[in-house]
Amino acid sequence: MTAKIEISGLTKQYGNNVVVDGLDLEIDSGEFLVLLGPSGCGKTTTLRCLAGLETPEEGSISFDGEPMFDADARVNVPPNKRSIGMVFQSYALWPNMTVRKNIAYPLKARKLKDALNSGRVEEAADMVDCGHLLDRLPSQLSGGQQQRIAVARGMAARPDLVLFDEPLSNLDALLRDQVRTEIRRLHDEQGFGAVFVTHDHSEAFALGDRLAIMKHGKIEQLATPQDVFDHPISEYVADFIGMSNRLELHRSGLEWSTAAGTELELRSDTFGHQAVSARLWPDDITLHRPDEDVSHQEITLDAVLLSAEFGGRFYHVQVGAGPEEYRLRASAAVHGDWLRRSKKGEPVVISFRSESLKIYPLSTEDSAR
Template structure:
């Protein structure tokens, strides 16, 4: 694939508040790029700069061979001339127009009369399973239907770039999964180039060809979803993509120990076990990687056992979400209801527990909130390019 869209050194501030900070992006033709991060990290502002809805103070944006923004030469092509499609969080359909008229609107603005007469509107509606809704008004549609119409409106003029600004966040859980699946299928079928903003890691992993995880206007990791999941480049990324468990470790003359004094063999973990005595580190791992046991004798060979105490549990159908504490550090795990339900229901907060995890599930980082202290060969095998 060729690099179709390029963002270089982008800066955007509001007064003294830096929102986008020297940001670089390369978006390949046909790629579905997801900007992922918490509120305030700069992802929506980046999207709006691509769209031409915000004017950066520095940097440049190229669409193919065309520069649409360059602060140094004062080029700033307005949004309506950038040939983009955009889907907003709030649907943004014209309430006084039918579905047909809403989808037709981008073609009218571009004066593409032939596309209208050739059935492009009907074809776009059929792409998102809304062909039977063309004569209805937005008020007569469900939230999921309105958002699908918004996608059709964005795609009907065959834009160079599709931009999605948290388009699923206003939908309930069932509709969110349904529309997400339809967007994915549509991209697989048509192959449009897209940038999708979300704070939801499940959406990011499901949709993205690559993910750009953002923090304070910069990119912490720019990589394929599989690499981000398996080899998060920093503790910040690990925490954001689901490694909610955090153990502080200290290297002593006998090896690594937790704050509670439990020894941990990190020989199987993604960690450089060569630190000097007194070195601190942080281990991150997922609740799904922690196991509950009746006793120490039940811990599988090779797993790291920890003594813990029960804090709380919540029933979730086939499993329990269990909160425990080891020393002063909280941890979370998921316990199968069929195996542990009866026992958990008889326990009260403070009850002693035995938990374990495999060293392979750990990702270990330097302090504070540092990059992974992984072996060089593991880094090469597990990660792609990063950007800042």
């Protein structure tokens, strides 16, 4: 049911706009690969090239060594002849067809009569716990049910590869979590190969065996979710996965100073540069009242409160320290009473450990941010 996918030198452009730029990528048999990145980075175009819905200008795509596209050899297998299933952001169910007919559609399109007669439709519906909905129309289903049917349809023909184009973005938060868990469960049970496009790093961490983080049509980092979380290869990756706090640091003798003039000691590799940028997770920063004692092992910054939003067990807090702003989560049990009474501009202290900082060379582009 699965195939090894090889992409080599793939380039797709629209006019002078290069959207996918010489992409090289191998996807192992049965792997769940997530293409992650902001709008315009090339992830959806890459997916559409895999499906045969876009024709690249250069490069090649093969499934288990069989060419699906090769610009030099002028090979371009049409979408219905590639062993792929598609799950779209908009569900894309035929409104005038019952659930049964929607799931059966790819089997009929590929003339898989034996599969149609052997209960494949019912099997696919049962996989997503929707066997009781087979005779309903899409308009009679909830959003979550419609997306489950779209998943069943994408898998009914038992393709070599299932392609997911941001399938959860139209669902509310609760349904998004439910369907995400369902997709992961199906992959673990069925072992199908998958490429999943998203701009949501929490989805990517939850689903992917590996993440391919894209920037300007190229892969910036390709690694497991744990490796990406622990070792983001660039400031671009660190920022995109949620390491939103940024300090610009300049060397001053043996010490380093922030933009606010606070001196600190770095225990991280600074690449021999005189200026670096540092990234921190919101959870790496601790909030303190001005009169609190802070461990001498922590770097402390005097700051002012900018906002505090209640989030249940935590407050989402934003503070300013000179020209820099920081975001953090403060425990409602510890800080809730005084945060509820606090006003914008009140003095606070934040602290963090030097080893929590991820250090990156400071480029001209970075310093202009």
